[in-house]
Every structure is written in structure tokens, then in C-alpha cells.
Amino acid sequence: MPLPPVHQTLRHALRLAFGWIFLVLGVLGLFLPLLQGLLFLVIGSALLAPGNPHLARMRERFYRRFPRVRQWTQRLHDHFHRRKT
Incomplete structure (x- = not known):
């Protein structure tokens, strides 16, 4: 379920x-x-x-150089964004 616009704005800020x-x-x-x-x-x-394409490219280069960091951040992302049933 998507967040209401107020929550999205607050999250972005x-x-x-x-x-x-x-x-x-x-x-x-x-x-x-x-x-x-x-x-x-x-x-x-x-x-x-x-929100910044330059920083996103830098992050991707960093992940290519250090793949273990990408795996670690992906596990964190999956942990915090999994759906509660």
C-alpha cells in the first residue's frame, strides 16, 4: 500500500x-x-x-569495486523493507 502524500513528503525531507x-x-x-x-x-x-544522478553513479562505481558492501546493504534493505504479514 503506497504512503499518503504527506508521509512521502516528510520521508523525503x-x-x-x-x-x-x-x-x-x-x-x-x-x-x-x-x-x-x-x-x-x-x-x-x-x-x-x-535524488541525485551523480551520487547514484558514484554509488554504483563504489559497489562494483566493493561487491561485499553491496551484498551487505542489500540485506539491510531487504530486512527493513520486507512486508509484514
Whole structure:
């Protein structure tokens, strides 16, 4: 069953907000020793990739280079998007 338009808009806004927050944390993490910069950059770009073709292409190149990461993210996606019966 598709979500109502209000929920889709809210989901999109939250995805954008968290994506940008993770990207900013990733950039800060590149310079600060306590933050894992690369991890936050990957999470932020994964959140923003569905709306940005450039980031989607970068994600696909990353998955081709690291196929185990693709398998791991696919398992997570399947786990969180399976239908409840």
C-alpha cells in the first residue's frame, strides 16, 4: 500500500536533512580525529543518492569495486523493507 502524500513528503525531507547532516559530519570527520569521516560521507551520500544522478553513479562505481558492501546493504534493505504479514 503506497504512503499518503504527506508521509512521502516528510520521508523525503527527513532523507535530505539527514543526508546533509551526515555529509557535514563526514567533512568534519576528515579533519577531526574522533569522527569517522569516510563512514559519515558514505552514509550521507547513500541517503542523498536517490535524488541525485551523480551520487547514484558514484554509488554504483563504489559497489562494483566493493561487491561485499553491496551484498551487505542489500540485506539491510531487504530486512527493513520486507512486508509484514
